[in-house]
Amino acid sequence: MPSELRLHQPTSRPCSGDLAFILRETALTPVPFVPEIRLHMADDAIALWETTEKARGEAGMPPPFWAFAWAGGVAVTRYVLDHPELVAGRGVLDVAAGSGVVGVAAALSGAAWVRAAEIDAYAVAAIELNAEANGVRVEGALVDLVDGDGAPADVVLAGDVFYERAMAARFLPFLERAAARGATVIVGDPGRAYLPRERFTAVAAYEVPVVADLEDASVKTTTVWRLGA
Numbered sequence: 620m621p622s623e624l625r626l627h628q629p630t631s632r633p634c635s636g637d638l639a640f641i642l643r644e645t646a647l648t649p650v651p652f653v654p655e656i657r658l659h660m661a662d663d664a665i666a667l668w669e670t671t672e673k674a675r676g677e678a679g680m681p682p683p684f685w686a687f688a689w690a691g692g693v694a695v696t697r698y699v700l701d702h703p704e705l706v707a708g709r710g711v712l713d714v715a716a717g718s719g720v721v722g723v724a725a726a727l728s729g730a731a732w733v734r735a736a737e738i739d740a741y742a743v744a745a746i747e748l749n750a751e752a753n754g755v756r757v758e759g760a761l762v763d764l765v766d767g768d769g770a771p772a773d774v775v776l777a778g779d780v781f782y783e784r785a786m787a788a789r790f791l792p793f794l795e796r797a798a799a800r801g802a803t804v805i806v807g808d809p810g811r812a813y814l815p816r817e818r819f820t821a822v823a824a825y826e827v828p829v830v831a832d833l834e835d836a837s838v839k840t841t842t843v844w845r846l847g848a
Contacts, residue, residue, distance in 0.1 A: 697827075
């Protein structure tokens with residue numbers, strides 16, 4: 620499950636070793652619930668988590684959020700693919716992008732450009748691999764953007780960013796600043812505790828299959844929310 624590690628400073632730039640690790644530890648597989656998209660995903664969630672946990676102790680390697688399709692991101696992906704007019708011809712920012720599945724969906728749906736921001740170099744490498752695998756262009760950016768307002772993106776997309784109080788305390792003001800300057804802000808959330816639902820309007824809900832080893836169920840009811848009325 621994503622954690623407060625996403626609030627830390629960006630790690631070093633992606634390198635060939637990052638790409639080799641991702642290719643070794645994952646397989647290119649259609650994403651459940653959004654089979655239009657293929658991602659480099661882990662076959663064995665627990666084994667990969669343990670591998671990176673050991674590496675964290677040795678070299679500070681972040682958890683492999685990039686190796687899985689999380690419910691919030693999958694729900695936003697489904698919504699974007701089903702409503703391409705949301706992003707068509709517009710600049711899109713996928714924030715806390717993980718595997719980049721949301722950004723890939725935006726590119727497939729006709730976005731003018733897509734930037735997928737992450738603070739983990741492995742995630743940025745995975746984003747680039749996944750974009751290439753789906754025949755689209757997504758800029759993977761190793762940067763922490765949440766002290767800004769997401770400019771110049773016309774659309775800001777985020778999946779599963781309300782896991783923890785500290786994370787929500789940073790992301791909500793960021794998303795509100797983006798909306799205040801006129802961006803469309805869409806969030807996916809599978810019932811996390813720190814989403815302030817009164818600030819959002821539900822636009823869709825899905826039953827999303829998830830990796831049971833990483834969640835508390837094999838399917839999560841996941842809502843897509845738009846910030847504001």
